[in-house]
Amino acid sequence: MPLTADPERLADEAFAGNRRALARLITLVEEDRPGAGGVLAAAHERRRGAYRVGITGAPGAGKSTLTDRLIAALRERGEEVAVLAVDPSSPFSGGAVLGDRVRMQDHASDRGVYIRSMASRGHLGGLSAAVPKVLALLDAAGFPMIVVETVGVGQDEVEIVEAADTTVVVVVPGWGDGIQAAKAGILEIGDLFVVNKADRLGVAEAVADLRAMIEMGGDRPWQAPILTTVAAKGAGVLEFLRELERHRSHLEEDGGLDERRRRRRRGELAAALRAAAARRAAELYDSPEQIDLVSLVESGEIDPWSAAERLLAG
Amino acid sequence: MPLTADPERLADEAFAGNRRALARLITLVEEDRPGAGGVLAAAHERRRGAYRVGITGAPGAGKSTLTDRLIAALRERGEEVAVLAVDPSSPFSGGAVLGDRVRMQDHASDRGVYIRSMASRGHLGGLSAAVPKVLALLDAAGFPMIVVETVGVGQDEVEIVEAADTTVVVVVPGWGDGIQAAKAGILEIGDLFVVNKADRLGVAEAVADLRAMIEMGGDRPWQAPILTTVAAKGAGVLEFLRELERHRSHLEEDGGLDERRRRRRRGELAAALRAAAARRAAELYDSPEQIDLVSLVESGEIDPWSAAERLLAG
Numbered sequence: 173m174p175l176t177a178d179p180e181r182l183a184d185e186a187f188a189g190n191r192r193a194l195a196r197l198i199t200l201v202e203e204d205r206p207g208a209g210g211v212l213a214a215a216h217e218r219r220r221g222a223y224r225v226g227i228t229g230a231p232g233a234g235k236s237t238l239t240d241r242l243i244a245a246l247r248e249r250g251e252e253v254a255v256l257a258v259d260p261s262s263p264f265s266g267g268a269v270l271g272d273r274v275r276m277q278d279h280a281s282d283r284g285v286y287i288r289s290m291a292s293r294g295h296l297g298g299l300s301a302a303v304p305k306v307l308a309l310l311d312a313a314g315f316p317m318i319v320v321e322t323v324g325v326g327q328d329e330v331e332i333v334e335a336a337d338t339t340v341v342v343v344v345p346g347w348g349d350g351i352q353a354a355k356a357g358i359l360e361i362g363d364l365f366v367v368n369k370a371d372r373l374g375v376a377e378a379v380a381d382l383r384a385m386i387e388m389g390g391d392r393p394w395q396a397p398i399l400t401t402v403a404a405k406g407a408g409v410l411e412f413l414r415e416l417e418r419h420r421s422h423l424e425e426d427g428g429l430d431e432r433r434r435r436r437r438r439g440e441l442a443a444a445l446r447a448a449a450a451r452r453a454a455e456l457y458d459s460p461e462q463i464d465l466v467s468l469v470e471s472g473e474i475d476p477w478s479a480a481e482r483l484l485a486g
Numbered sequence: 487m488p489l490t491a492d493p494e495r496l497a498d499e500a501f502a503g504n505r506r507a508l509a510r511l512i513t514l515v516e517e518d519r520p521g522a523g524g525v526l527a528a529a530h531e532r533r534r535g536a537y538r539v540g541i542t543g544a545p546g547a548g549k550s551t552l553t554d555r556l557i558a559a560l561r562e563r564g565e566e567v568a569v570l571a572v573d574p575s576s577p578f579s580g581g582a583v584l585g586d587r588v589r590m591q592d593h594a595s596d597r598g599v600y601i602r603s604m605a606s607r608g609h610l611g612g613l614s615a616a617v618p619k620v621l622a623l624l625d626a627a628g629f630p631m632i633v634v635e636t637v638g639v640g641q642d643e644v645e646i647v648e649a650a651d652t653t654v655v656v657v658v659p660g661w662g663d664g665i666q667a668a669k670a671g672i673l674e675i676g677d678l679f680v681v682n683k684a685d686r687l688g689v690a691e692a693v694a695d696l697r698a699m700i701e702m703g704g705d706r707p708w709q710a711p712i713l714t715t716v717a718a719k720g721a722g723v724l725e726f727l728r729e730l731e732r733h734r735s736h737l738e739e740d741g742g743l744d745e746r747r748r749r750r751r752r753g754e755l756a757a758a759l760r761a762a763a764a765r766r767a768a769e770l771y772d773s774p775e776q777i778d779l780v781s782l783v784e785s786g787e788i789d790p791w792s793a794a795e796r797l798l799a800g
Contacts, residue, residue, distance in 0.1 A: 216789035475530035
């Protein structure tokens with residue numbers, strides 16, 4: 173039976189558990205097609221408060237493998253999980269098209285797992301505007317846990333993982349000296365640190381470096397634990413899941429979860445405003461009456477900043 | 487003698503070679519303080535067409551060391567050079583504050599070298615809006631070559647290096663298999679590839695991987711060369727400079743340079759429009775009459791996307 177093209181009915185089907193409808197619904201919202209606003213409002217109505225785990229780290233740290241093992245551990249308990257893999261350097265969005273996702277094919281036939289990839293390009297207003305929308309759909313579709321996995325370098329990507337309930341930072345042994353660490357920046361946002369590929373040399377140093385940096389942050393209600401894993405062999409994954417849950421309990425008990433989520437919604441509003449403004453900018457740029465000004469900028473006769481002021485002044 | 491606070495006079499001093507004035511002028515423009523528009527227009531008037539080299543690659547690839555050696559090679563010939571180091575993960579902008587810049591202290595007392603760091607955070611409209619402004623100032627200040635160095639992962643950063651006249655992609659041996667390579671995306675934009683740390687194992691494989699990928703792109707007027715360097719020891723740096731210049735000559739001779747620069751100015755206009763629109767979004771978000779709507783979003787009573795629509799509708 174073909175899927176309906178009506179956004180409202182598509183949303184009903186997706187939120188009732190139809191995975192194909194969910195995939196189409198996400199595309200509809202990602203591309204901001206007609207009806208997207210209504211779908212998001214409906215998803216908000218149907219929200220169930222999924223727990224969001226952000227996983228970040230440099231390319232090659234093994235985030236995908238760790239996520240893969242986390243999925244397997246959750247599935248053994250019968251829990252459903254959705255994964256949103258954000259790849260800022262890929263030109264592709266959609267199903268499991270990213271390279272790393274190849275390893276997740278094991279879960280492809282399991283309808284308790286939903287994996288979606290998302291790329292940076294083509295999202296007006298940036299990923300930080302688009303990702304929360306997709307997360308709202310996955311929440312309404314009933315997944316009790318959503319993992320957002322991203323390469324943690326750009327501003328957008330940091331904002332995305334920062335908006336998770338629990339943020340996991342994955343590093344590997346030999347990931348660099350103090351200078352590199354200070355550069356990383358993402359360290360400030362970790363609730364949990366994982367030294368993956370811990371069968372390599374330099375694990376103790378990596379752990380000690382992380383500990384020193386965490387301690388520089390002083391006394392806090394939550395001291396971020398440092399775990400070691402060999403995700404490729406499944407080692408340390410259950411401990412990882414246990415620590416995730418310990419952080420969750422901590423947030424739920426001291427009320428930090430509510431505050432995080434309030435802050436997140438505020439961030440989502442700011443991102444939504446930015447995206448709407450970016451759309452307006454794109455419209456201005458493409459408007460036919462402005463073509464002359466654009467060619468003056470191209471030829472260097474007028475500087476782009478003065479031209480932008482003129483365009484905005486109408 | 488204290489520097490003037492008048493933007494116009496500050497610009498005159500900076501463009502006449504006063505480095506302290508230049509530093510202050512850049513800050514003024516970065517922070518979009520009053521007079522910034524006029525300064526940019528003046529810089530545009532005084533433009534000299536500096537050659538822009540973009541250097542990108544993953545963290546730890548040795549971009550800073552390579553840049554450092556490139557500076558030294560240019561200085562030996564008596565050529566002046568400016569470096570703009572863009573670090574999307576750092577919360578700091580300003581002078582040589584970034585970790586990697588520690589290594590560049592050798593050049594700190596040489597007024598033929600100007601090094602400036604720039605961070606992502608706090609730039610409304612993204613780095614892709616702010617970087618071209620700083621480059622315009624460095625151009626007007628008379629540097630014949632400007633190196634823009636950035637971690638090439640986020641969309642902003644890719645846009646920045648893409649806007650250079652020559653784009654250099656730095657990798658290291660063992661940088662990953664085909665899957666990682668396809669993920670990288672930045673490969674499409676390289677005019678020159680450097681396999682740095684070429685005293686490690688896996689150089690031949692890295693070169694072969696790159697070559698295979700470049701060849702997949704088919705016949706092109708410019709076949710991107712693949713160089714090997716050990717920047718930390720200075721090995722291969724002169725060859726690197728030679729290939730940079732060969733690419734420059736290629737662009738100058740076949741007219742590609744003009745087309746690149748036209749495209750770049752178009753991109754700068756689009757970024758300027760986005761930045762102006764983002765400022766508008768921030769104003770909306772901060773406007774006192776909207777506080778009520780923000781708290782409704784925080785508490786989850788209304789979804790952020792509907793709220794954004796309402797705010798924009800006024």
